[in-house]
Amino acid sequence: MDWSGDPVSSARLNQDDARLLAAADTVRGALEGSRSDRLLRLFDYLLTKTMAGETPSEQTIASEAFADENFLDTGQDANVRVYVHRLRKALDSAFAEISGPRLYIPVGEYRICLSDEDDGEVTGQPQPESGVTVRGGPRYRRMAAMVAAALVCVIAGWWWLNRSTPPLAQTQVWQAFDQSERPLVVVVGDYYLFAQLDSPGGTPDAGPQLVWDKEVPTREDLTILQMLDPAHAHSIVDYNQQFVSGGSIQALSAVRADINQLPSLRRRSTRLVAASQLTPEMLKASDIIYVGQFNGMPPLLKDPLGQASGFRIESGFEGLTDAASSKRYQSDGMVLTDERIARRDYAYLASVPGPADNRLLVIAGIGDAGLKEAAQLVGNFDQLERLAANPAKLRSGFEALYRVRTIEHVNVGATPVLDRPLKSGEIWDSSGNVAPYRPFDTKADSPAPE
Structure with a gap:
């Protein structure tokens, strides 16, 4: 499909x-x-879609605007994001010294908008944000900050509604948060991305790819x-980008519903x-709730948890190994092939005394399926009451592991594997063992997963 030339054939335009x-x-x-044919083709394609009232996805752009390119074999999502990022900068440059209406591409969306500098009017239909985005110029960063601030206000307002006292707020796990006067910080696991530049001799117009x-x-x-x-140092660049998995977003939504049931939120700050x-x-100053996979957990939380837990949490995380029995718990999602469907994951809950x-x-969770199930379990009154049955666990904290049965991305049940007190006595007084940094080492043989 050719997207060059005049993008509109209708005789009547509004x-x-x-x-x-x-x-x-x-x-x-x-x-x-x-002389960038790809940028011109992408611009005409997005302009046509905008005037048709459509906002294409990254996959649609790759398959339609770049149908004759080999995008499907080279990471279409990253390529599309890179070219949209370059097009945003090209729009900035085109209108840098021109007053009056200007075109721009909103951050996180794939459509062309018209903005009047005098009255702020914007032409175009809004669409939800897509996944990872690459930042544009200063003007768009300010706009992204305003959108993020508005989103935080909406979330905070949602959490502050419905302040009745349900049974969930009376469980030992949530009661500690409900009776606290400290600010509450909800931490969502995220992942760092860097850019892989073109290899020598590659296509000059091919942009960098974002890599995790x-x-x-x-x-x-x-x-x-x-x-x-150092031989390859020039080919990798820091774009200061992070991304959050889709499973983390779904789990965060479930946890938000639980937090919404805590009456103390009417007088507390939540971030x-x-x-x-x-x-x-x-x-130090806040109560903390972490929501995410183990491999997205920051060292500030992973180090003390690793000391208190009965599991070994390895660097380059791919599973959990019970220190006492050497049993290894691994998600099917870590070793999937075309012939294998995910059937098993693991959910994990832990309540830890702070510093x-x-x-x-x-x-x-080990994978997204386990994480989503953990978010459901932490709102299950019967499960939380069972975990609080041992008084020793209330003092030292506890950890619990559940086997989650899945069919691809659908969870169909969870079975308790173990729950036990944590060894939390001196976790804030010393640092845990830190594995040496060996980015080129092949992985050592590990015990077979359970």
């Missing part, structure tokens, strides 16, 4: 369409001057990787932060 096309001439001239590597969880680790492999933004000050008489609640 006023907004006419203004979009008028501004589009400016952009098209700039793109033709840059579990051996490179932070910007600092990327710097170390560049130092250890939602990414794991990469958790600070020691928050850990300053505060409380930490860990709602985690």
